Amino acid sequence: MHNPNDTSPATSGASLPGAPSGDSLPGSEPSERAAIPSLTSAVDAMLRQPQRVLNLLSDARPGPLIARLLMSSVLCSLIYGVVVGTFSGGAQLWAAPVKIAAGLVLSALICLPSLYIFACLSGAQARPAQVWGLVAGLLTLMNILLIGFAPVAWVFSQSTESVALMGALHLLFWAVATAFGLKFLCAGFSHLNARSESGWKVWVVIFVMVTLQMTTALRPLIGTSPHFLPPEKKFFLVHWRECLSQ
Amino acid sequence: MNSTVAFAPALRELPALLRGELEATTPWLDRWQRARLGVHVVVILAGAGLFGAAIGCWRAPLAAFYTALKLPLIIMLTTLGNALLNAMLAPLLGANLSPRQTLLTILLSFTLASAILGSLSPLLFFVVWNTPPLAAPGAGAGAGYSFLLVAQTAMIALAGVVANLRLMQMLQRLSGSRAVARRVMLAWLAGNLLLGSQLAWNLRPFVGSPGLPVEFLRANAFQGNFFEALLRSMRELAGP
Numbered sequence: 001m002h003n004p005n006d007t008s009p010a011t012s013g014a015s016l017p018g019a020p021s022g023d024s025l026p027g028s029e030p031s032e033r034a035a036i037p038s039l040t041s042a043v044d045a046m047l048r049q050p051q052r053v054l055n056l057l058s059d060a061r062p063g064p065l066i067a068r069l070l071m072s073s074v075l076c077s078l079i080y081g082v083v084v085g086t087f088s089g090g091a092q093l094w095a096a097p098v099k100i101a102a103g104l105v106l107s108a109l110i111c112l113p114s115l116y117i118f119a120c121l122s123g124a125q126a127r128p129a130q131v132w133g134l135v136a137g138l139l140t141l142m143n144i145l146l147i148g149f150a151p152v153a154w155v156f157s158q159s160t161e162s163v164a165l166m167g168a169l170h171l172l173f174w175a176v177a178t179a180f181g182l183k184f185l186c187a188g189f190s191h192l193n194a195r196s197e198s199g200w201k202v203w204v205v206i207f208v209m210v211t212l213q214m215t216t217a218l219r220p221l222i223g224t225s226p227h228f229l230p231p232e233k234k235f236f237l238v239h240w241r242e243c244l245s246q
Numbered sequence: 247m248n249s250t251v252a253f254a255p256a257l258r259e260l261p262a263l264l265r266g267e268l269e270a271t272t273p274w275l276d277r278w279q280r281a282r283l284g285v286h287v288v289v290i291l292a293g294a295g296l297f298g299a300a301i302g303c304w305r306a307p308l309a310a311f312y313t314a315l316k317l318p319l320i321i322m323l324t325t326l327g328n329a330l331l332n333a334m335l336a337p338l339l340g341a342n343l344s345p346r347q348t349l350l351t352i353l354l355s356f357t358l359a360s361a362i363l364g365s366l367s368p369l370l371f372f373v374v375w376n377t378p379p380l381a382a383p384g385a386g387a388g389a390g391y392s393f394l395l396v397a398q399t400a401m402i403a404l405a406g407v408v409a410n411l412r413l414m415q416m417l418q419r420l421s422g423s424r425a426v427a428r429r430v431m432l433a434w435l436a437g438n439l440l441l442g443s444q445l446a447w448n449l450r451p452f453v454g455s456p457g458l459p460v461e462f463l464r465a466n467a468f469q470g471n472f473f474e475a476l477l478r479s480m481r482e483l484a485g486p
Contacts, residue, residue: 109368110368110369110371110372111368111369112368113364113365113366113367113368114365114366114368114369116365117264117361117362117365118365120261120264120265121264121265121266121362121408123265123266124265125265126261202404206369210369210372213372213376216376217375217376232378233375233376233377233378234376235376235393
């Protein structure tokens with residue numbers, strides 16, 4: 001059976017910055033198992049020592065770390081949401097952050113059960129809490145990177161009136177942030193000794209589709225509307241086509 | 247193997263089935279274990295039930311409840327209805343399996359499929375939430391129905407393929423031959439498809455037409471069969 005403290009080297013998949021090389025096993029150095037006591041240290045660890053986060057998620061009680069990752073992620077998405085809301089101003093200054101934070105958490109909750117099942121199908125020795133931790137890490141890394149893009153997004157939002165252009169720009173930032181987040185998740189799969197990456201790949205498609213559809217389900221995130229949520233249901237590609245044709 | 251395993255430990259061992267750990271799961275077939283059987287039944291009821299609810303909720307809450315009952319019912323009735331036939335086919339095709347091993351192997355594969363379906367049910371609920379209502383005017387409902395159908399089919403196909411791959415691995419281990427395992431699996435699949443499709447026909451509707459009331463069974467549930475209806479549809483497509 002799986003030993004929760006087992007930190008045997010990843011057999012395949014992405015390697016992470018902060019992962020030791022050479023003779024020492026990942027997680028064998030004390031600094032790589034040091035506790036993450038605050039939100040700022042959680043953010044720092046996600047950027048500089050993701051291997052440390054993976055090691056701590058394998059511990060018997062990863063709950064506090066997962067809570068910190070989730071809180072950082074929600075906080076960062078709220079800040080980025082305010083920047084998104086500055087394009088239209090008014091009610092969007094509070095509506096956009098609420099929708100972006102809620103949408104990301106909701107997307108994660110929708111996709112979480114299938115990630116656990118796919119992780120197990122791939123042979124990963126995963127506990128539900130570890131998988132929840134990986135998703136929290138994915139969200140955190142995505143939202144930290146979005147914060148990094150926030151000044152650029154703000155400059156553009158003050159310089160243009162095109163909803164389509166701003167939408168495309170935010171999508172580009174989201175794609176870059178998601179790519180880094182998914183790289184962390186892939187490394188997490190390897191850390192759990194998954195035999196194949198096929199389950200992870202299927203889940204990536206599901207997650208990307210759900211988050212993209214969520215942007216349409218919770219529209220408008222950028223423009224304005226008399227409704228908080230749209231009365232009409234649309235597929236995201238149809239919505240994009242309509243935005244581009246305006 | 248502990249013959250008196252309790253429900254909670256048996257539930258905790260379920261991920262071994264998902265991971266395809268044959269060393270751990272093959273001994274489950276050695277004897278009847280009430281708790282383990284209970285786990286399989288609970289997973290089928292919960293997993294297939296949730297997926298059924300997601301299918302039916304597009305129509306109405308009552309339809310969701312009915313479909314949540316029907317989908318696990320089809321799985322359980324197919325497993326039990328074909329138990330005798332499958333137990334006969336296995337030794338005839340070269341796999342020396344006892345009736346107990348046959349029944350439990352098939353139950354394991356349905357448990358796996360139901361677990362996958364259950365994990366995908368939040369996704370299907372989300373798809374339904376984003377689909378125009380069944381009774382909506384205009385072309386939206388038609389396109390929505392098509393998308394929903396494709397999404398449901400893809401999810402069921404994924405669960406079915408993974409479950410049958412695991413079934414194949416288990417049969418190969420039990421029989422010691424890949425060719426025998428393939429023969430037995432195809433024979434079981436054919437039998438289960440025959441009975442399962444007819445049971446699904448009898449227990450229709452699953453979504454239902456917006457013009458008809460929500461009901462558990464149609465008035466003509468036991469008139470005609472799936473294959474007659476399929477043939478009729480194909481003739482209509484071919485023209486007069």
